[in-house]
Each structure stands twice: as C-alpha cells, then as structure tokens.
Amino acid sequence: MKNKNLKVWLIILGAVVILVVIGFIFFRNVNDVQIESIKLTSPNNSAFFENIQVNLNKPVSISVRYWSDSNSAVKYYTPETSNGFKHTIHLVLLKPATTYQYQVIVHDFFNLSSKIESFHTRSLGSWMIHDWVKKNHPHEAGAIGKGLVMLCYGGTPGYVAMIDSNGKIRWYWQVDSIGVRAATLTPRNTILVLLHNPGLDEINDVPDKSEVEKLNNMNVPLRRGRVGYAGGTSLAEVDLTGKILWRININADSLGYSSIHHDLRMDASHHILTLIRDPLPYNLSGEGGKVKDTLWGDALIRIDTTGKILWKWSPWTSWDFKDDRELNLLSYDRFHLNALWITKDSNYLISSAILNQIWKINAKTGKVMWKFGKSGNFKLDSGSYFYFQHDVNIAPNGDIIMFDNGDYSPFDTTQLKYRFTGLYTNSQYKVSRVLGFRLNERDMTSRCTLNIQLPPKDYSSRMGSAYFLPNNNLLVTSSKTGKVLVMDTTGKILWELDSYFVPYRAEYIPDSVWKDYFRIK
Known part of the structure; x- marks a missing residue:
C-alpha cells in the first residue's frame, strides 16, 4: 500500500516538476519578447495610407489594433502576420486629417499589447477636393451599399479614386506624366490599370452637358490617331496599398503590338485579356479603295504580366470579305471592339459597337460560338435592338447587361418617349438605355429582362457603363x-x-476587398 502511495506521489511530483519547467520556459519566452522599434511612414505622402514598421527581438507574429479619435467605439484589427523579426503593417482606407490611436499586439503564448501611440493623417491636396455628390441632387443613403465607386482620370497626372456614398474620396492612387484610361478590380483584389499618354492623341475630358455639337458631327471617325481616346500604351497592376506590382510599357518591336484599348480583365490564372488594333493589308480597289490598302480591325489577346502574347483571336480569320458591302466605308474601323467579359463557362464575350452585336468566343479554339444583336443568331424583336453599346457584362443571375448608347440608331426602331425642346437642333433625338437580356443558348432565343431609358439630358453617344450592385440597384455611367x-x-x-x-x-x-487589410469590431 505504501509503495503504491509512493508511486502516486512520485507521479504527482514529476508532473509538478514538468509543469514548473514548462511554466519557466513559458514565462521566460513571454518576458523575452520585446518591441525594439516602431516606425510610421505615409507612402507617397498619402492621406489614405499609413505603414507601421515593427522590429522585434524574437520571430513571432503581430497585428495592430487602431481607432480614430472621432469614433473610438469602432476598433479596426489588421490580420495576424507570419512569424518574423521585421513586420510591416499596411493601414488603408484612412480618413484624411484625422488622428488615430493604435497598439501593436504581439502574438506569443500570451498576447502582449504595446502602449497606445497615435498618428495624424495628412490633409487632402486641393486638387482632390471636389463636390462629387451635390445635396440638391439625388443622394439616397444606402443606394450604393457599403462599397465604393471607382473612377479614373485620363489627364495628367492620372489617377484612380474610390468615392463613398457621401462623395468623399476614400482611396487614391496617382501616376505622374501619364493618364489612366481604364481601371478594373482583379480576382486577387488588386487594380488593373490601362495607362494613356495624352501626348499621343488629343483628349477632351470636359463633360459635354449638351449633345448638340456631337449630334452635328456624327461623321467624325470613331478612332482618333494611333492610340485613340480609349487606348493606352502601358499596363500596370496596383495593390490596395498603392504599390505597383508590375508595369508593362508596350513596345511594338518586342511585344508585337503598340497599344491596347478600351477594356482589360484578369482571368483566374492571373493572365490579362485585352484588345489591340489589328491591321490587315488588303486590296480594296474592287470596293473603291486602293490596291495596297489597309483594313483596320481589332483582336482579342491573352497576355502574361510581361506583356507576352499567349493567345490571340482576330475576327479577320473567319470574316466574309466578299459579302461585306461596307468594307471600304468602314476600313478605318471595321469592328470597333470596345468591351470584353469572361463568362461562367470560361469563354469570352466581346462587344462590336459598329455591328451592334455581342459575340461569344471560345477561349480555346477561337471559334465564334454565336452573335447576339441585330442580324445575329438569336431571335430578337427590333424594339430590343441596341446601338453602339458599351461595357457588356454578365449579372449574377446570368443575364447580359449593357449600356446601350443609342448612337447611329434609326429613329423608327428607337423608343423615343421624351421631347426636350431646345436641347438638340434635331427635333428627333436619341436616348441611351440600360438593357438586360436572358439568352437560351440551346434554343437560340432571347428575352429582354431590363429596359431602362435614361433621361434625355443623360444621353451619352460614347463610352458609358452599367452594372448590377449587390443590393440589386444599378450603377450607371453617362460618360459624356x-x-x-x-x-x-x-x-x-x-x-x-x-x-x-x-x-x-x-x-x-465591394467592402469585402478590404478583408485582407482589416476587420472591424
């Protein structure tokens, strides 16, 4: 019995010794962790970003808790880093001219918090202050949900800005000496930007509140110069901290193309889809042109982040030249491809504004799977025809959504419900619409599911966009x-x-893109 009790006591004693040793190591390690330095920097002197650089004496993980003086009840927490001696925490979406308090949290056996420190964000530059959302215009709370609206400026210096529902800039990225023609969110929550050198082509970025001049100059060529209004000579990817991950300066000698235009998308493999000009030497003497002439078209390319072409598709490869009665008339811009989208089955939609059609292209073979629109493969009543459309995309429910500019549309098939006396020299005028279609690819039938006519004052002969928001509202751009x-x-x-x-x-x-940078408690 005594031996048995002795064994029990020895086991207990051994367990206590082990616990003491573990505890000693535990507390020694905890006490050993020290923050050697904390340094704050504002990347590019931005009012929206702050970097916190932390050096430790041990390789452990950290995070940062921060809050503004104006709303201390809301705490922001950055994700926990990997173990290391040196850490850089990126604070994004900060409010300008605001004081923030913060603590560095060291994640070890116990979480240790530094003392509370503070910093003050910079004020906005005068060039960034603009009355984006006017109080006497519609500004319903919650209309855009919790997300931001992204715009880009094509003049110099070019920039991308994200604006909240109150008309405040919340995110900003600037590039000097070159404009930003287009920007889009990628699958990895970065921003893909198309950069344009304004010196190559004249750009008038002043909104045209009246379309009189444009309607009186309908014969002006759609493309202008080598690059064009919607073209670009550089391509870059920018993360949400404002860091440029890579940039391509397009060079025809090394890449085989000199510019890209209109649209760009990143696929699931992080390759880039975009559009290029695709000239074709052609004998147009039979159509009233020259023996040695050129047909100007477009091509869809897939490239890597060095600009190398991985795949190319051109309409010229299957074009019926003999039956094309407008070949010479439109030789300067036969297709005017101006939008692209990746479908749920990993093929591509492209928009041909000249032909008033949407095409579905097989991503592997390059075969045109179908054409939708006027004179296309689907049954479509003339009242649903669209004209010189832009920004074709697919809604969450699978419908095709587009901004129907209404340009070059015949008056007898365009719905003209309004008359706005004095605005146009022509008593019959055009309107832009937001259209949605549900396509049955098996029966080759279509149904118009959305037909919203913009007020005549918001008619836009060029550009424009329309997307469904998560709250089922529509984000619509009347560009002109x-x-x-x-x-x-x-x-x-x-x-x-x-x-x-x-x-x-x-x-x-959407607000979900910031999950890699902070969460709110």
Missing part, C-alpha cells in the same frame, strides 16, 4: 455628361455623382 447614377430597376435615380471630367466608366468596389 460626367454623371454616375445609381438607379433601381424601375429607372428611378437614387444617387448621382457629378464628375468634373469624362469618366470612361465607373466600377463598384
């Missing part, structure tokens, strides 16, 4: 008037942004 609208599906305008420049399009940035 400088307006970004949020509308419900009945066409009621709930919110309006007034831009001082022509926005090529507006894109929605």
